[in-house]
Amino acid sequence: MRHIISILIENESGALSRVAGLFSARGYNIESLTVAPTEDSSLSRMTLVTSGSDEIIEQITKQLNKLIDVVKLIDLAESAHIERELMLVKIKTSHDTREEVKRMVDIFRGKIIDVTANSYVVEMTGQSSKLDAFIHGFEEGSIIEVVRSGPTGISRGEKGLHL
Amino acid sequence: MELSGGHILVQCLKDEGVEFVFGYPGGSVLHIYDAIFHQDEVKHILVRHEQAAAHAADAYARATGKPGVVLVTSGPGATNAVTGIATAYMDSIPMVIISGQVPSPVIGSDAFQEVDTVGITRPCVKHNFLVKDVNDLAETMKKAFYVATTGRPGPVLVDVPKDMTDPNIKVPYKYPKKISMRSYNPVVSGHKGQIKRAVDMLLTAQRPMIYSGGGVILGEAHKELTELTQLLGYPITNTLMGLGGYPATDKQFVGMLGMHGTYEANMAMHESDVILAVGARFDDRVTGKLAEFCPYAKIIHIDVDPASISKTVKVDVPIVGEVKPVLEQMIELIKDSKTKPSKSALESWWQLIGSWRDVHCLDYDRTSSVIKPQYVVEQLYQVTGGEAFVTSDVGQHQMYAAQYYHFDKPRRWINSGGLGTMGFGLPAAIGVKLAFPEANVACITGEASIQMCIQELSTALQYNAPVKIINLNNRYMGMVRQWQEFSYQSRYSQSYMDTIPDFVKLAEAYGHVGMLIEKPEDVRGALEEAFALKDRTVFLDFITDRTENVYPMIEAGKGHHDMKLRVAPGTPVDRELS
Missing domain, CATH: 3.30.70.260 (ACT domain)
Incomplete structure (x- = not known):
């Protein structure tokens, strides 16, 4: 597990x-x-x-x-906890695909933080499974680079991990 | 008081009450050695190889209970010490190692005699430090001693770059009296409820066993263990590391358990319904095949290290705490309890154990015309009145020593149990002899092991540490040969040497006495003569039976009830007894 x-x-x-x-x-x-x-x-x-x-x-x-x-x-x-991971993805774009990529980013509540004629850089946070789903939504070859932070987490409620 | 780093280190050792430092000088530690030169309170023992410095300090700690201290230079000085550090780590021996390091500005530049000592030693120390500021030196040393000696003890290394000991840089010195670390708080007392549960379980057992290990020796709990065991009247077995934790000559002692344990100890473990494990860690050499380990038993485990509990064997009543206070509480509860051990159950249990004892699993051919190694150990036991400190190397001789020298007291049996380090015995004997100059110290070894640290004969002479070396010379790496006989159809691959030195001449060359003993009838006399030479190191070269094997033996992957026994003297065959 x-x-x-x-x-x-x-x-x-x-x-x-x-x-x-x-x-x-x-x-x-x-x-x-x-x-x-x-x-x-x-x-x-x-x-x-x-x-x-x-x-x-x-x-x-x-x-x-x-x-x-x-x-x-x-x-x-x-116990109950919240888990988040940050991902930066560089995606190939062209005149024809730009709108489609942007829609995907919106659906997943990501942000486009860098734009060139042929690429977007997308920032996204969430549970690891959500980030996986976003990546799987693209055809093979359209993703140039993926950088993931690995999950971090915090417990729910008042109690915390501190001294 | 303002001191330079070198003097601070030496002053810290004085403030810790350190008697001996075992070491070897070199470039990075020259400032420290200069500070040592200016005083004579802390005695430096110059070894001939850094591995021996660690073994000698380790054995000093095992024999006295005080931490051993090692001082080595950077690079090869530190790497040579690693085997000794790992040896101490595996057996949880308190030790502080000071290693020199290249000056901090050149760390990482592949400087002369530079290695990443903190990195190399990380997996074989309890903790290590790299000193980055001379102002932190005294506190770091205090932490090192604190961590090394508390909780489950272990070696702690302090890596000191040369610029930290610069004689021109002086800083205020104050050795902390106490230290606390927010990240390190070892548990001392056990959980009361768990202790109560354990006592209830023990008192209602039908076939109880007490199995105790090195933790009893390290935790100074031999008196409590003995009291508890005798209060209950239960059988007790010791691990290799636990020998001396309970008097071996007492009738409740059934011998060592494990791979070369007695038939009665292993069978009793196998048939037991309640096992009290005290300061033992269910090592693979003790348990044999895990799936067949103690199939009928509920297990109570007392250990100061929570990570030792349920690591390989799932236990029913875990008790995390120092063994001594936990045993004290158990004794109180047992005394106050209305439930008493069942007399009838205990009687039939002892009867069953008696039938296993009748197998006489440690019998060997006493009529042999060649020297039997077991006979030498038995004679050593008699000549020294069972009172000697016995160190050993690793192999058959180590097992003979554990089986035939009956340790009634703790800290008398000094051996590398966990790591199994050949070369340990001689430097260990020197470390023990320095701690107890009046005591008889014997190093039981073999012609292969002794050659791994033979150069320390020179140290023994320099520091007047007269030890007796009992060399069981069978012209084979005996334990390797035994495994090859049993598991490789006697294909003795590389388990013997074509040339073995003339040990008598070698001993003499080092300024000691050498004796060659070739006949059983000469064994006793030679030992008496050697121990009469109080102020001389004597190398006794016993030419023993080449093909003798250690019995009983649980072969790798087998259970406690599946032991290989000796039947007729000298004829090793399997015997069905289970």
């Missing part, structure tokens, strides 16, 4: 490689990983998407907690 593990970690050099190293050393898989500092510059927030049996996920969270730099973590998949 897919799990989204959200981690508060000391903003130290090497902290990211401790997490990445743990996953490769123990053979756990990482589907995506995002990391950036929080409002407290001494802490980073990491969102890690992984999958595995309940036993493996239990080991992953225990092993992550064991890392000295990890301050706190939660498995967002255990």
Whole structure:
């Protein structure tokens, strides 16, 4: 099953490689990983998407907690949460296809943020499945480039992951 | 007080009460070595190879309970130490390693003797630090000792770029008395409800087993474990790392369990209905085939490391906490409980165990005209009155030592259990002897293992650390040969050497005493003579039976009840006993 593990970690050099190293050393898989500092510059927030049996996920969270730099973590998949991913897509356009692409972008509530004679750059956020659906809506060869941030997430309700 | 980084490091060690630093100098640590030169409170032990520095410090920690300290230079100094660091990591040994690093402005430029030490050691340390500001040095050292010695202990490395120890840069020095880290709060006491559940389960068991490991030794819980076990009257087995956690000569001790454990210990585990695992981690050498591990048992597991619980074997009652306070609470509850262990159930359980003991799985041919390795260990046990510190290398001799030297006290059996590092024994013996100069220290080894750190004979002489090397010389890498005999139709690929040095001459060349023993009747006398030479290191080269095997044996992928036993002396065949 897919799990989204959200981690508060000391903003130290090497902290990211401790997490990445743990996953490769123990053979756990990482589907995506995002990391950036929080409002407290001494802490980073990491969102890690992984999958595995309940036993493996239990080991992953225990092993992550064991890392000295990890301050706190939660498995967002255990409760109600919101999940968003940012995607930038560069799409081939021509005189004939421009309108059609723009309609697609509108349907998916994206934004066109760069335009040339032969291309659009589209910005879109949402759940990963929505971004997948947008990409699948185009013919093969019409997409020049896809850049995705990987999902980040936050739990619903008042409670939060903080010190 | 204003000090330069080099002096700060040495002062930190003094403030931590460090007695010995095991190390080897080099370019990046010269400022630190100069600071060492200016004092004599912290004694530096110069090894002959950095791997040995880590092993000696590790063994010092195992024998004393205090953290071992290592000092090595950048590049090859650090990489040589890695095997020793990984050895300590696998066995959860508290250790602090200070490694030199190239000056911070040139880090990343492939400078002379530069490696990414923090990167290389990351998977085999509990934590590591790269010091980026000399003002952080003292606090970083405090953190290193704190992390290394608390929770589940382990090695912590502090990588110190050379400019951090520049004698011209002095900063105020203050060693923190206490330190807290928001990201590190090891659990000490166990969950009360879980402890109660565990006690209830234990008291109503029909065929209970206590299985204890290295955590009991590390957690100084041998007294509590012994009290609990004797209060209940239950059988107890120790892992390789747990030997000495319960007195081996006591009648409730059924021997070591696992791949080369006793028949009675493994059968009792297999048939047990309630298992209390204390500071043990269900290692693959202990469990054998997981699917067949303890099929009838409910399992209680006490461990300070939550990640050790239900890692390979799903447990029924997990208790996260230090073993000592948890065992203390269990003892209280058992004493207060109205439920008492069922006498009749326990009687028939002990009867069954007695029938397994009657197999005498550790018997061997005592009439042999060649020296049996088991005999040497038995004689060593008698000559030293069972009181020696015994270090070992890795292989058959290690198993013979674990099976035939009966450890009644903790911290006497010093071996590389998790990583299985050949070359550990001799530097370990030196580390132990420095900690306990009056004690008998024996290194049980083989002619293959001993050659992996043989250069430390020189260190033993320099620091007057007279140890006795018990070399069980069968002219084979015995354990490799045994596996090749069992699993590769005796195709002995690369498991022997054509040339083995004359160990007597070699010992003499290093300034020690060498003895060659070729007949069983000379074993006892040689050992007595060697231990009488209190102030000399003695290398006893015992020429042993070439084809002796370690029994019992659970072969890879088999369960506890599926053991290979020795039947008639010297004739290894399978025997159906399950």
